Amino acid sequence: MARKPAMKAAAGGGRPPTLRDVADKAGVSMMTVSNVINDRTARVSTTTRTRILATIEALGYRPQRAGRSLRMQREYAIGLTIVRPDRRFLNDPYLTEVAAGMSNGLADRGYGLMINGVPDIEGLRRLVARTSSVDAVAVVASGPRPHREAVYDLLARLHQPLAVIQDDVAGLADTCCYLQDDEAGAGMITEAVIAAGGRSLLFVAPDTIWPAIERRERGVRAAARRKAKVARIHCDEADLESAIASILLAFDRHGVPDAVIGANDQIGIAAIHAATRRGVPVPDRLMVTGFNDFAFRQFSAPLISSVASPAYAIGETVARGLIDRIEGERFNVPRQTLPVSLAPGATIRSP
Amino acid sequence: MARKPAMKAAAGGGRPPTLRDVADKAGVSMMTVSNVINDRTARVSTTTRTRILATIEALGYRPQRAGRSLRMQREYAIGLTIVRPDRRFLNDPYLTEVAAGMSNGLADRGYGLMINGVPDIEGLRRLVARTSSVDAVAVVASGPRPHREAVYDLLARLHQPLAVIQDDVAGLADTCCYLQDDEAGAGMITEAVIAAGGRSLLFVAPDTIWPAIERRERGVRAAARRKAKVARIHCDEADLESAIASILLAFDRHGVPDAVIGANDQIGIAAIHAATRRGVPVPDRLMVTGFNDFAFRQFSAPLISSVASPAYAIGETVARGLIDRIEGERFNVPRQTLPVSLAPGATIRSP
DNA sequence: CTGAAAGCGCTAACAC
DNA sequence: GTGTTAGCGCTTTCAG
Numbered sequence: 001m002a003r004k005p006a007m008k009a010a011a012g013g014g015r016p017p018t019l020r021d022v023a024d025k026a027g028v029s030m031m032t033v034s035n036v037i038n039d040r041t042a043r044v045s046t047t048t049r050t051r052i053l054a055t056i057e058a059l060g061y062r063p064q065r066a067g068r069s070l071r072m073q074r075e076y077a078i079g080l081t082i083v084r085p086d087r088r089f090l091n092d093p094y095l096t097e098v099a100a101g102m103s104n105g106l107a108d109r110g111y112g113l114m115i116n117g118v119p120d121i122e123g124l125r126r127l128v129a130r131t132s133s134v135d136a137v138a139v140v141a142s143g144p145r146p147h148r149e150a151v152y153d154l155l156a157r158l159h160q161p162l163a164v165i166q167d168d169v170a171g172l173a174d175t176c177c178y179l180q181d182d183e184a185g186a187g188m189i190t191e192a193v194i195a196a197g198g199r200s201l202l203f204v205a206p207d208t209i210w211p212a213i214e215r216r217e218r219g220v221r222a223a224a225r226r227k228a229k230v231a232r233i234h235c236d237e238a239d240l241e242s243a244i245a246s247i248l249l250a251f252d253r254h255g256v257p258d259a260v261i262g263a264n265d266q267i268g269i270a271a272i273h274a275a276t277r278r279g280v281p282v283p284d285r286l287m288v289t290g291f292n293d294f295a296f297r298q299f300s301a302p303l304i305s306s307v308a309s310p311a312y313a314i315g316e317t318v319a320r321g322l323i324d325r326i327e328g329e330r331f332n333v334p335r336q337t338l339p340v341s342l343a344p345g346a347t348i349r350s351p
Numbered sequence: 352m353a354r355k356p357a358m359k360a361a362a363g364g365g366r367p368p369t370l371r372d373v374a375d376k377a378g379v380s381m382m383t384v385s386n387v388i389n390d391r392t393a394r395v396s397t398t399t400r401t402r403i404l405a406t407i408e409a410l411g412y413r414p415q416r417a418g419r420s421l422r423m424q425r426e427y428a429i430g431l432t433i434v435r436p437d438r439r440f441l442n443d444p445y446l447t448e449v450a451a452g453m454s455n456g457l458a459d460r461g462y463g464l465m466i467n468g469v470p471d472i473e474g475l476r477r478l479v480a481r482t483s484s485v486d487a488v489a490v491v492a493s494g495p496r497p498h499r500e501a502v503y504d505l506l507a508r509l510h511q512p513l514a515v516i517q518d519d520v521a522g523l524a525d526t527c528c529y530l531q532d533d534e535a536g537a538g539m540i541t542e543a544v545i546a547a548g549g550r551s552l553l554f555v556a557p558d559t560i561w562p563a564i565e566r567r568e569r570g571v572r573a574a575a576r577r578k579a580k581v582a583r584i585h586c587d588e589a590d591l592e593s594a595i596a597s598i599l600l601a602f603d604r605h606g607v608p609d610a611v612i613g614a615n616d617q618i619g620i621a622a623i624h625a626a627t628r629r630g631v632p633v634p635d636r637l638m639v640t641g642f643n644d645f646a647f648r649q650f651s652a653p654l655i656s657s658v659a660s661p662a663y664a665i666g667e668t669v670a671r672g673l674i675d676r677i678e679g680e681r682f683n684v685p686r687q688t689l690p691v692s693l694a695p696g697a698t699i700r701s702p
Numbered sequence: 703c704t705g706a707a708a709g710c711g712c713t714a715a716c717a718c
Numbered sequence: 719g720t721g722t723t724a725g726c727g728c729t730t731t732c733a734g
Contacts, residue, residue, distance in 0.1 A: 032705080
């Protein structure tokens, strides 16, 4: 009945049960058990199947990934790598939405999500050198464009599929970019501000450089062309007080603009605080906008006008795209862009 | 020179290089390459080592986790499983800090972090049934105590080490609990409120039940004993407007208390908004406190008084604890509690 | 419908 | 310091 029962059965104490243990106990071959596990129902009689299922239950058997991985040459895991100076690399509502979307999208198809944060390309190099433990990588990177490109390049050279999130790059092997239409979103909200009479706009960007922010600035400038003037400053988005100080400094130096276009909601909220401290009424004297429509946007008073980002959907899309690529042929498009929409608030005047 | 060069070398086109490819190219045995990779420097001469390193570089070789995993009976990965109804399961600053701390702590020791979110124990059952792909699991679960205990029980039966985060349970095999001292933190901030004259306190908890919240309520009640009266309501923490409405309702029904003790910062901020809408001055008429000291706490005006949680440190501690357990003997304590500290703000009056 | 054999990449143990 | 052997758990292939 059993294949090599003597030694195997004896060892049964500590180690977890294997396919062979199940096969032996159920009195069938390992292949039959494997067929049951993988739902190849055509190849197994219902009676056999039932018996094997019971044995699996009784033994508490769970397939071990390593064996299958080795045989199938597949890790059944996908990496999400975040390149960002802050070691608390998930402290950003955008990233957590992407991560949750990916995790759920992958789990639906039997894949796991391995999350890593590295401060820069050196950290990435160290991470990558260790071991190849995923079938594909999704990356979201901050920093100046050359730094980001070095990051993507390093990852693309690994000979595994790459998903670049929130950045648009070309010429990389086996790579697909997943974006949201930041330019259009920034354009839409800027147009709303201009329609309400905004003529001098202050675009406030974070210190940490993100590609999405660059696109938003382009969208703002395109919408403003000939209709409004755009200035730009930077601030530390992680520290509200410091952000407020930067915005107040700009007010002092160049006067209070008609509108502050925040590169994200955090910054927009800082602008509201800055205005409040100066006694500048929002939106009557100063309009303010944010970006991303995070949950904590509700903390602002008045409610900040923003743009809703499909971050969770991007995560899901990346998951699907990467698995399809791994299990199928190749990426069929080099780039996917998801739409954004206005998230109305009370910090833009009615036209 | 090579072992089975004919077929192997020929196949070199598509598949990634293996240990054997490196060994063949460098003219040494696979074991020698393995020794180089694993820094067993004593066993390899410097010249050989250098040559092999060069070959690895030239071939772009990276060890494949599946082979090592199979041989070593170890996945080199640890799971973080979040049990929570919201499919956006990472939308909580506390969890993202824990996750980042774990990820970094694990990466330092060559382990990966696999993140999963499930809505309830049924989802967990499905997740767990699939495949065993981690060496240990850390879990953070919401829901009533019996539900949570069922979750821990299911996980503990998997015969792998378990870390229970932010909950205190006993009697589980191979399990360690990682907590922060919520009771002490809640006690400290409640005492500050009482010292400032607070006599009627309203504890506002979220709808979703978390063990940490239960401990905070106990801490509040212990500190209030005989010195202040404590009432409790619940609200939807994810929707600020709805939270504000719940708090206003309580004000209307039972009058405005001396202080609102928010179970977390989000809720405390909702209380500030509620007070503002009623024209109740904070902190002069109503004191307000939060919990966790999240970054967005700064969005509140006035700055909410809170308690700082060591969430990132908990993540790191869990990572270390689990790896030590996997690589060493067993957990040497059943529970670890990290201290919290006051995060001063402007919503408690000076005594 | 079921079974036997071979091998995926890696390393512990033991030669030499 | 270096090489050889064996086998971890699983599935593809081919034979019944």
